[in-house]
Amino acid sequence: MSKHRTIKATVNGIAYERSVEPRLLLSDFLRQTLGLTGTHVGCEHGVCGACTVLIDGDSARACLYFAVQADGRHIETVEGLGTIDDLSPLQQEFREHHALQCGFCTPGMLMTCVDLLKKYPLASDAEIRDGLSGNLCRCTGYEHIVRAVRAAAARRGRKDDG
Amino acid sequence: MADPDVLRPKHIGARVRRVEDPRLLTGQGAFADDRIVPGALHIAFRRSDHAHALISGIDTAAAAAMPGVFAVYTAADLEGLVEPLRATSRMRNYHATPLYPLARGRVRHVGEPVVAVLAEDRYRAEDALDGIAIDYAPLAAVSDPRAALGADAPVLHEEAGTNVLAEREFSRGDIAAELAAAPIRVGGSFRFHRKAPTAIENRACIAEYDRGRRLLTLTSSTQIPGVIRDALADLLDMPGHSVRVVAADVGGGFGGKASLYPEEILVAVLARRLGRAVRWTGDRLEDLATTSHGFDEIIDAELALDRDGTMLALSAEVIGDVGAYSIYPWTAALEPVQVVSFMPGPYRVPTYRGRVRAVATNKAPTGPYRGVGRPIATFVMERLVDMAARRLSLDPAELRRRNLVRPEEFPYRVASGIVWDRSGFGECLERACAAIDYPKLRTDQGKARAAGRLCGVGIASYAELTGIGSRISAAPGMPINTGTETATIRLDSTGAVTGNFGIASHGQGLETTLAQVIADELGARLADIQILQGDSALVAHGTGTYASRSAVLAGGAAVSAARLLKERIIRAASHLLEAAVEDIDAADGRVFVSGTDRSLSFREIARAVYTEIGRLPRDAREELEVTKVYDPFFGTATAATHIAALEIDPQTCKVRLDRYVVAEDCGRVINPMIVDGQVHGAVAQGIGAALTEEIVYDEAGQLLTASLVDYVIPAASEVPPIETIHLDTESPSTLGGFRGMGEGGTIGAPAAVANALADALAPLGAEIFELPMTPERLFRLITEATAQARGD
Amino acid sequence: MKPAPFEYFCPDSLDEAVVLLAGRAAEAKLLAGGQSLVPLLNFRLLQPAALIDINRLSELAFLAEDRGGLRIGALTRHHALETSPAVAALFPVLSEAMAHVAHLAVRNRGTIGGSLAHADPAAELPMVATLLDAEIRTRSAAGPHTHDARDFFTGPLSTVLADDEIVTEVFLPALPPRTGSAFAEFSLRRGDFAIAAVAATVTVADGRITAARLAVAGADERPLRLDEVEASLAGQCFDADLVETAARLAGESVNPFTDLRASADYRRHLVAVLARRVLTEAHARIAVGAA
Known part of the structure; x- marks a missing residue:
């Protein structure tokens, strides 16, 4: 049996120190060790995108990353965006545009969009759809998600201008 | 006096933002696997890797001794603890199949659970699976339903004596004579392959047993908590109040979570036995291998018409591959029988014969999947209509126009016995054509075709029966009642309104839409209403959310209960305000006396009734809680027309969808934003069914599509923008005027895409008989058609 | 779907990694981006x-x-390759190919060394390395070593790498002047592995093709260069007939497999179609780029 290792990782700005088995997936570490169940697990082979989180600011599949690798890293999850009473601008656009139904893919979708909004112009719907294509949603048919991201991209532009 | 529109805010019909969203957007949802119970045992299953085999021995000793393992169970360990599950039916020629939580002596499909390991976590439970030795004596396996019909085919269930688990025929008129006499006949052998519902949340459940209270609580990702409660109470011989099934937030279902599964029974049995929480969180491999599949039918069909395009007769012979077991509670008959009962669609088809056989094979069971049978019926019928239009040199829209049931013909009785109450069949067609500018689309297509491009336009019109009441069983002959729903609405002592329901929302936004209905009927503020659902303990009887029923049935129950509660509130107010009942109305959480400035808030009334004893006469203190059961009895028709425009790259065979329009009559629209979302999502699933989604087994019954790499569901890049038009006409048959609409997109889309593909390929003379039309199949079709055109 | 237990080492330097690997070569795997490895572990x-x-x-x-x-x-x-101005300027075909690699979250993690060592026959990067005559440089306890990309891949998920060898860098030699390049891929879904992908470079001088390179992925057990097709183009004047013949030859010279998604015939057909497209596009880009 493999030895546990102690890791120190910052999750949503909070420093944690935990002993983990090397094989523990980051998705399970977040959900089961830390109780942050907002990160969802949909396939555990890197296709569906539901478990997407930010690792040192870059989006990544939490199911393809071991908790032990997170030693010294900064992890952001959906719980680190807005709160129920104070949604982030991206979360607000998702709500305004009805970009979620069952809400299961939503945390991964949001974390992907945070990274997409940072890295790409998202100037056309085709570019938005390409950007979203690594996150599978079975409820919305994506139309409302595209609209929400379009609005968030425009809002980002306004913020930059102002 | 205030503007009545201000006094009576109309929530129904408004794009009200969903109350579910804030929790789901912030990771605060409560999905089954989110429930953290310290000390819970995790199950991993050793599942059959044989399609068909006898189990001659199981050795679990090594697994049981592995670190972190608590116990290992086989079917033998469950003897006496739980009865087998049987989906019974009053249908003739039907054979139920017993289903055990763990395979008992024999496995019939790959993925069937054989051994359960309970360990401190899933990692250790999976480690122990390698320590289990199972001796199988392989039996001949059959994965082709035609082969399963053969005299020498292995019989899956010997007590049935046949692989034909159900058989049904609908007939009206003399089909042989009509076909023989008809001047125009089109037909062919159609194939719609097997698909998977693929909710993004895999199935998961956790059972907890409170020994002190003898209370078993199953938290499950299910669409049918009420059905499961009733079934578990039977199987475990427990009173209903000792079994509670909770489905708080559920990550999509699409029918795949609308049946009772072995895993749910097992965790319940073991939690009760062990007095410890027992959890199973299915992974994607388990989902693709064991969550009920959909479709999988072979349909030989023929449509006869007069020279003017009038439909004369339709015949369909259907083989439905239902997999290894008859699923609970719907039975193996559900999906294939709906293919033949809905085949004539929204058209006047005077003569009809439809026969179906549900055939067992060594594959996972099929069950309800969004649309149930009707996507196949619509695919076949709409293909026949387009084939006939081509034969008659008529525009496909025009041929439909000539045959759709007209407004004056409602109620119209379909040859299979279904009655269309009234719906805008023709209007959907016209509105869809107008929205997409159909004449221009055809002009543009002509130009593109002249330039050698493969552009196609496909229409699909259909009708479905939604909000089915108690007169018709949701599945043929099924002994459980799915035709009623219950609402309990309460104004509590703080003035808050709570609506309790038996439905189980899993993305439909019913916490929002039912609050909209109650707000309008009761005159309450949306913010003061909370909808509770997804919990079998909320009402005496409820089944859940499936079959496009919840807005109709729960909405109707909400209307009925809210109206009665409002009467009681107004009677109480009439004492308090010293005004006649007729002069009092309620809006925005207040009752007011018309023409005066006298009013009371719901909160003040609640206090007067509950707390400030003496303010009301003793016999005027009525219960401010009303329970009503609603039964639409028959149900109501929902209709739509889909139009798809696409282009096929003749070289790569890549299909690009350019336009997609849906015009639908889903009755009185409660929340157009939510309806749009339901349509978009259902259409995307239909597009997947038409182009890429296919569960593939090899001849020996091995599953070849066991990951999301191989089972290809559409991503944002593959789905076009979808335009929607809502007719917004009240159903005459339901309380509230609502029609069900959750499944429609998946019913229309495969047919619309198939017709558009066939239309695009028309210059090559190719027809579409098979779905999904994957690039590989399209390549073969185009290659053959091109070779034929060259005269090879 | 949880990985079996393993021992975990996290060296801070290449030297340390080389020593660690040398000691456990037979039973150890290197973990880089993990985007292909971890699914297999799960x-x-x-x-x-x-x-x-x-x-x-x-x-x-x-x-x-x-x-x-x-x-x-x-x-x-x-993702660094996708957005690198140096890559875009010197090897635009690599930038172009990167846009087809999975999705942002995967590109953020996936590494060039990992992709080459994993050697998926349908992956973009091994194919582009083959196209560009990359040198794949490695280290092991025995010292540094260089492999020619064209000899590096030996079959599905297999390479010439010894168990104790670590890919350290890839060298892409300069392209000759007046070279155009293009990449085209067919997949079922955006970002999926290619059913077939083809990339080309075309170099011209004095109105003739001096050199052409054509590489394919997804059409064989490893990424391939189509030497015969390249030879058929060299020294010729570029025209539609020449491309058509070369494309047909490309389709004929691959020996694809049949799997769930596509038959060998379809793959062969796609190679021909995509070859025609990339050769035409690569040539067109010279005219634009170097006029």
């Missing part, structure tokens, strides 16, 4: 006794121009 299709995590070897994350070409550290992420 499915328990691979159960290595040890993982050596090389993500802390910052010395392997670099992009440096060298003699008109590029040295790319093995730990360079796909």
Whole structure:
């Protein structure tokens, strides 16, 4: 049996120190060790995108990353965006545009969009759809998600201008 | 006096933002696997890797001794603890199949659970699976339903004596004579392959047993908590109040979570036995291998018409591959029988014969999947209509126009016995054509075709029966009642309104839409209403959310209960305000006396009734809680027309969808934003069914599509923008005027895409008989058609 | 779907990693981006006794121009290649290919060294390395070693790498002047592995093709260069007939497999179609780029 290792990782700005088995997936570490169940697990082979989180600011599949690798890293999850009473601008656009139904893919979708909004112009719907294509949603048919991201991209532009 | 529109805010019909969203957007949802119970045992299953085999021995000793393992169970360990599950039916020629939580002596499909390991976590439970030795004596396996019909085919269930688990025929008129006499006949052998519902949340459940209270609580990702409660109470011989099934937030279902599964029974049995929480969180491999599949039918069909395009007769012979077991509670008959009962669609088809056989094979069971049978019926019928239009040199829209049931013909009785109450069949067609500018689309297509491009336009019109009441069983002959729903609405002592329901929302936004209905009927503020659902303990009887029923049935129950509660509130107010009942109305959480400035808030009334004893006469203190059961009895028709425009790259065979329009009559629209979302999502699933989604087994019954790499569901890049038009006409048959609409997109889309593909390929003379039309199949079709055109 | 247990090592330097790997070569796997490895671990299709995590070897994350070409550290992420101005300027075909690699979250993690060592026959990067005559540089206890990309891949998920060998960098030699390039891929879904992908470079001088390169992925057990097709183009004047003949030859010269998604015939057909497209596009880009 493999030895546990102690890791120190910052999750949503909070420093944690935990002993983990090397094989523990980051998705399970977040959900089961830390109780942050907002990160969802949909396939555990890197296709569906539901478990997407930010690792040192870059989006990544939490199911393809071991908790032990997170030693010294900064992890952001959906719980680190807005709160129920104070949604982030991206979360607000998702709500305004009805970009979620069952809400299961939503945390991964949001974390992907945070990274997409940072890295790409998202100037056309085709570019938005390409950007979203690594996150599978079975409820919305994506139309409302595209609209929400379009609005968030425009809002980002306004913020930059102002 | 205030503007009545201000006094009576109309929530129904408004794009009200969903109350579910804030929790789901912030990771605060409560999905089954989110429930953290310290000390819970995790199950991993050793599942059959044989399609068909006898189990001659199981050795679990090594697994049981592995670190972190608590116990290992086989079917033998469950003897006496739980009865087998049987989906019974009053249908003739039907054979139920017993289903055990763990395979008992024999496995019939790959993925069937054989051994359960309970360990401190899933990692250790999976480690122990390698320590289990199972001796199988392989039996001949059959994965082709035609082969399963053969005299020498292995019989899956010997007590049935046949692989034909159900058989049904609908007939009206003399089909042989009509076909023989008809001047125009089109037909062919159609194939719609097997698909998977693929909710993004895999199935998961956790059972907890409170020994002190003898209370078993199953938290499950299910669409049918009420059905499961009733079934578990039977199987475990427990009173209903000792079994509670909770489905708080559920990550999509699409029918795949609308049946009772072995895993749910097992965790319940073991939690009760062990007095410890027992959890199973299915992974994607388990989902693709064991969550009920959909479709999988072979349909030989023929449509006869007069020279003017009038439909004369339709015949369909259907083989439905239902997999290894008859699923609970719907039975193996559900999906294939709906293919033949809905085949004539929204058209006047005077003569009809439809026969179906549900055939067992060594594959996972099929069950309800969004649309149930009707996507196949619509695919076949709409293909026949387009084939006939081509034969008659008529525009496909025009041929439909000539045959759709007209407004004056409602109620119209379909040859299979279904009655269309009234719906805008023709209007959907016209509105869809107008929205997409159909004449221009055809002009543009002509130009593109002249330039050698493969552009196609496909229409699909259909009708479905939604909000089915108690007169018709949701599945043929099924002994459980799915035709009623219950609402309990309460104004509590703080003035808050709570609506309790038996439905189980899993993305439909019913916490929002039912609050909209109650707000309008009761005159309450949306913010003061909370909808509770997804919990079998909320009402005496409820089944859940499936079959496009919840807005109709729960909405109707909400209307009925809210109206009665409002009467009681107004009677109480009439004492308090010293005004006649007729002069009092309620809006925005207040009752007011018309023409005066006298009013009371719901909160003040609640206090007067509950707390400030003496303010009301003793016999005027009525219960401010009303329970009503609603039964639409028959149900109501929902209709739509889909139009798809696409282009096929003749070289790569890549299909690009350019336009997609849906015009639908889903009755009185409660929340157009939510309806749009339901349509978009259902259409995307239909597009997947038409182009890429296919569960593939090899001849020996091995599953070849066991990951999301191989089972290809559409991503944002593959789905076009979808335009929607809502007719917004009240159903005459339901309380509230609502029609069900959750499944429609998946019913229309495969047919619309198939017709558009066939239309695009028309210059090559190719027809579409098979779905999904994957690039590989399209390549073969185009290659053959091109070779034929060259005269090879 | 949880991985079997393994021992975990996280060296801070290449030297340390080389020693660790040398000691456990037979039972250890290197963990770089993990985007291909971890799914195999989760499915328990691979159960290595040890993982050596090389993500802390910052010395392997670099992009440096060298003699008109590029040295790319093995730990360079796909997203860095996708957005690198140097890559776009010197090897636009690589930038173009990167846009087809999975999705942002995967490109953020996936590394060039990992992709080459994993050797998926349908992956973009091994194919582009083959196209560009990349040198794949490695280290083992025995010292440094260089492999020609064209000889590096030996079959599905297999390479010439010895068990104790670590890919350290890739060198892409400069392209000749007046060279155009193009990449085209057919997949079922955006970002999926290719059913077939083809890339080309075309170099011209004095109105004739002096050199052409054509590489394919997804159409064989390893990424291939189509020598016969390249030979058929060299020295010729570029025209539609020439491309048509070359494309047909490309389709005929691959020996694809049949799987769930596509038959060998369809793959062969796609190779021909995509070859026609990339050759035409590569040539067109010279005219635009170097006029």
